[in-house]
Amino acid sequence: MFYLIFAACILPALVFSESGSHSLWVFATFLTGDSSVPFPEFTAVIMLDDIVIGHYNADERSFVPASAQESVNVTEQITISSVIKGIHEGMKTKAYHLIDYLNYTRGLHVQQRLAGCELLHDEPGQMMTLEAFNGESGFERRYNVQGDQHTHWNWPVIKSRAQLEYDAWLYANFYRPLCISQLRKYLKKKKQHVMARVKPRVRVFKRFCSETGVVQMTCLATGFYPRHINLTLLQDGQPVNEERITGGELLPNADGKYQMRKSVELSVKEQREKHTYTCTVTHLGLENKLDISIEPGPDPVIIVVPSVLLLLCVFGALVAFKIWRKRYTQPGQVIYMQASADQTIEQPQI
Structure with a gap:
């Protein structure tokens, strides 16, 4: 404490x-x-x-x-x-x-x-x-x-x-x-x-704001040791101005290792300017510098129907069809009808 x-x-x-x-x-x-x-x-x-x-x-x-x-x-x-x-x-x-x-x-x-x-x-x-x-x-x-x-x-x-x-x-x-x-x-x-050397796990992700059209690009490095790391966001091969960067603090993980993340926001105009963006990481646990490219625009929205739900729908339709066919088209089917005391029960010929 x-x-x-x-x-x-x-x-x-x-x-x-x-x-x-x-x-x-x-x-x-x-x-x-x-x-x-x-x-x-x-x-x-x-x-x-x-x-x-x-x-x-x-x-x-x-x-x-x-x-x-x-x-x-x-x-x-x-x-x-x-x-x-x-x-x-x-x-x-x-x-x-x-x-x-x-x-x-x-x-x-x-x-x-x-x-x-x-x-x-x-x-x-x-x-x-x-x-x-x-x-x-x-x-x-x-x-x-x-x-x-x-x-x-x-x-x-x-x-x-x-x-x-x-x-x-x-x-x-x-x-x-x-x-x-x-x-x-x-x-x-x-x-x-x-003297332990644990290389960082690095991933990049984006968050799109539908109201403003702004895209926030983030680079996260985590699980590395020792704490010394160089994580940089590049635009067209040059470091992004530090005034635009958020994050960058070295934070401890529960297992004694460390993490760091840096983010930058891109306006709609900047997304149209076709700049290239890269997250670059150097660390003692890495043999070489790690470069990960980031696409500046928002990720496309893809509507996916879960395969399990699709299979259930197909299976249900097949079962319903078989029940209907068995009930109305099977030869020699006996149809029982309720009759009063003065009526007879007949077996219709199909």
């Missing part, structure tokens, strides 16, 4: 690692204030790319692997637990300071932090920390490949200059090397999962 809170408030500011690279992130949430629901004060989830590898138990102050079968050595357990414990304490201090500074008195307050690092094609990349309070971003710190630091904040500074310089040294010389080291370890452990 708290991972979803993170996704809503912090992830829009995060650019995930590009294809061929990997990342290790800690998603942490600290809650304080009034709440009708007994939420835990602090939660943290550790993720390798998009795979949950464990969480932090705040009550026991320990790291818990996502899989019960996975063992964690004592050194690794102490190291990860100590780092996340420090995140917990730092977030608590900052949350209370912001509540006081912003003059908040009642309600539930949410302090969030995203911290992690990445490998760019097996080379150490940047380390990053992002923070948000009650959904508003306010702090950002990045260390790039060369070790240069970029720090930006909108909130009041609660530390002295000397403390800020010490934090910078600590991130550059301790947290970043430690994060890169753990990232490499987990890549070896989860190699089979992380």
Whole structure:
């Protein structure tokens, strides 16, 4: 649940690692204030790319692997637990300071932090920390490949200059090397999962609006892994203007794979201009680029009589015909007639 809170408030500011690279992130949430629901004060989830590898138990102050079968050595357990414990304490201090500074008195307050690092094609990349309070971003710190630091904040500074310089040294010389080291370890452990390649299933479809004559063309790619995909709609071999495209968000499927769709609307005039439209997809699971042509006009309307209904009609007619023939044309048929007491029953000769 708290991972979803993170996704809503912090992830829009995060650019995930590009294809061929990997990342290790800690998603942490600290809650304080009034709440009708007994939420835990602090939660943290550790993720390798998009795979949950464990969480932090705040009550026991320990790291818990996502899989019960996975063992964690004592050194690794102490190291990860100590780092996340420090995140917990730092977030608590900052949350209370912001509540006081912003003059908040009642309600539930949410302090969030995203911290992690990445490998760019097996080379150490940047380390990053992002923070948000009650959904508003306010702090950002990045260390790039060369070790240069970029720090930006909108909130009041609660530390002295000397403390800020010490934090910078600590991130550059301790947290970043430690994060890169753990990232490499987990890549070896989860190699089979992380390196999986599942190609997308791609289909195109159209929706016609009879009132306006507009045709919406959609290209859908689903069931692929990893998440990196390039899905493009082309007009006459050139990408359709992004302002005309709807969709394009990367969405998760229930099975851990992903989907993406993009749509474009064509007016009646554009349908008459005889442009060619193509959905093109590139993905690590595909050996070659996949191109699917889309006809711009509406699909023809075809009225189809179901074959089963047709067969039933034919069968019914045959049965009725046979009953009629048997009743009226069969030789020697006896027709019984009701008679009164003074009448005789005769068998007519046919």
